[in-house]
Amino acid sequence: MLRQILQAILQLWAETCAPFLSDDAGQAASSGHRPSSLPLPATAHVSENAPNVNNTISSMPGDSSSTLPDGTTQAQILQYFRDQLASLLSYDQVLFPNAFHAFNATASANIGNSAGRALHYGILALASRHMFNKGQLCYERISEQLGVEGSAIVLQRLKDIPKVEEIAEEESITLLAGLLMFVMYKICRGDVWGFESYFTQLKRLCAALFTLEQAPKGLSNTKFSFLENVMYHDSYGCSLYAQGPAIDPEVSTAYANTQRGIPHSLTGLALPLYCILPRIAKLVNQSWAHGNAKWTDQELVDIVSKAENLEATLEKERIWLENFVRGASVIPVAVVILLTPSPDRPDMASHRYFHDAFRIACLLQIKCFVLCLPPDALSVRLLVRNALSLLETMEVLNLPGFVSSHWIIFTVSICSSLAKDDRPDTTPNNCGRPRESNVSDRQRASKLYTTAIDKLAFLNMSRSRQIVQRLWDENQDGRLSVHWLSILADFDWEIIFA
Template sequence: MSSILGDSSSTLPDGATQAQILQYFRHRLASLLSYDEVLFPNAFHAFNATASANIGSSAGRALHCGILALASRHMFNKGQLCYERISEQLGVEGSAIILQRLKDIPRVEDTAEEESVTLLAGLLMFIMYKICRGDVWGFQSYFTQLKRLCEVLFTLGQAPKGLSNTKFSFLENVMYHDSYGCSLYAHGPMIDPEISTAYANTQRGIPHALTGLALPLYCIVPRIAKLVNQSWAHCNTIWTDRELSEIVSMAEDLEATLEKERIWLENLVRDRPDMASHRYFHDAFRIACLLQIKCFVLRQPPDALSVRLLVRNALSLLETMESLNLPGFVSSHWIIFTVSICSTLPHDNRPDTIPTNRGGSSESNVSDRQRASELYATAIDKLAFLNMSRSRQIVQRLWDQNQGGRLFVHWLDILADFDWEIIFA
């Protein structure tokens, strides 16, 4: 493949090794990371097709390197140690190619759409590669360039016309990683929520490869993040009456929007019983959004009973998704993180009460935090993406500080202490 890519100095492995890595990417990793491996056996088809169609360009070469880098890194994470060097070399080479090409483009508007789409796919692939490595810095240059491309590729005026399957797949991928990234709090969204909502609504009710039926909820996350950031900025300052009234009102508006999404899903499942398996992820994601509002906008401590109920409901949904192999568990890192940082320890020697499979309740000595920890352990083992172990460290530090859930501690403070960039994907 080095001759095909036209660069004799390339660090690409030999053809047989590339074939093994690509086989792993297409038939194992792409299925593993699909929201629903039955509906979407290859969540990365658009990346494969785009790389193959553009292999003669620098953008296509970079995307090809990114695919190989991600897949070989995941192979290393799963115990195939011989792939670490290949992954590291391709990660350095491919990211340098794509960032240099974008640096050479003064105006994205003057670039052919095919190249812009290929560059966007390449940036997404290297973001996933860094997530797989467990990187906690160096994301912002990729996010900055993604925003440049998205401003041209996804405009409000284009939304009613719809997108090709390939472009919509990449749009979903951008929204997915944008909603889960801490860059959202520091620099705002890559796509304006009004624009993302317009596109998401063109395919409302259709399951997608990463987000299932929840894509409209992802459009709400940037609005929640804005309020979370606003509340966090006021942690050590006095609120005026007007500021308090405004932020509480905006939080209530978002809660009302989330309630409308719940009702929409209820109606959809009633009319389309075949969609019932998708409600678990949608409900869990919606609850995580509510928890972010209640705990990190309105600053309710995890010990608040309304918060504890939401945590219990989300834990039950996540456990059911995992045990029954329902769609969405692989996309649930941010949900698990949010539920974990909002969970509590028992305050006395009485056991917690958790629901049984028969709809009643039973006494158990398993605390909410233990249940969350077990979900983390399962997800870390199943996905083998090292960023999950990083986020687990944030959770543990917050648990160490918030006195079992009685004290409000902001996860953004923990992140600032660590000086990390992280994507909870």
């Protein structure tokens, strides 16, 4: 009986939900290659004295099907996930109309096992939470229940595995996808605690899945997409400063260089810059941990030389981008075919805005939180204004990357001052003409925060804005060096600036 019930659940999922996960899933379903090839029970009659089906299923090891909404509700949530959320969170909606393609495909292929079902729970939890954030209040309960039970399945399964290297790669990838989905769910909720267990398990899986020896051979598109997703969220998490990166920078750099010059669905052309961020974070944490203690001559030489080396590395990335855009204004046709079924050949010049803004944010972290320059320093003010102009242009012209710019907006905000920009603002207005601006850098940053919060509806942005406001309150004129990690410690928060 239990087997028949589980088969019926899989059949219902395939008929009502699988088509909404991806076009591939829908095509597979129509051709018979789907996880629903299991037959339905021969009879549908259930005696009134029969045990409660939901209670029976929920008692099955690793299964929490009792909280799954009905098929129609699941289909509505998954349609929202596919048609709205997947494109909203894409770095470039033209190149990548579905930012979650790898998750969709993995969930569809593995719905018959606990890891796949947990990933399905995570997709439903994230999408329904976002629907709630956007004002559809009836989805909060569904999101909370699925978030709790689905994450428990993933974490328990990983706890039961002594060595992840010994399980099938397909299960490892599915568990990795599940962890990432629940990290995104917690980000969407605005959680400020409970991320450590997820990143501990991410490190285990990444060590098995992404080895330095494998890098020259390359990865499948799906596997590389998950690698990028790990690097993206890991780079933006405060755990990077306390526990270090989930993937060794040497390993991530080796993989990123295999696809240098190819835009990605979360990071665009900037993936190599994400490989540098762990080294910056290590110096930022070192400077903060030193506090008000006296610096010896050797300590000063050491940290300043490391900071200068990182600045030189960032400058090399700037030069690389200049040469790349100048020499390859379009992606080769073969690459376009890999990225999207569209025959269009996208112009790479539009991708430089995010790359430049991200690089400047890295420089600001070095100058303000390693070398301890105050926001009022002229070199800092110049970088802040350049980054603000890039971000404003990206938002106004709907250029690729604005949805991935939370950490950039945060960094620019905490490095900004009340000094007003009296020069002409080159950001186009609605008529396409430059406009005069006489607002402070902090006002410009605050406006960007408001725009991003309204557009994305991820509650972690409101949390990070509280950190910014506290720092501004403690450094009203921008003449002091106030470390954002100190504010975070006062709040006792874990946060991911994704």
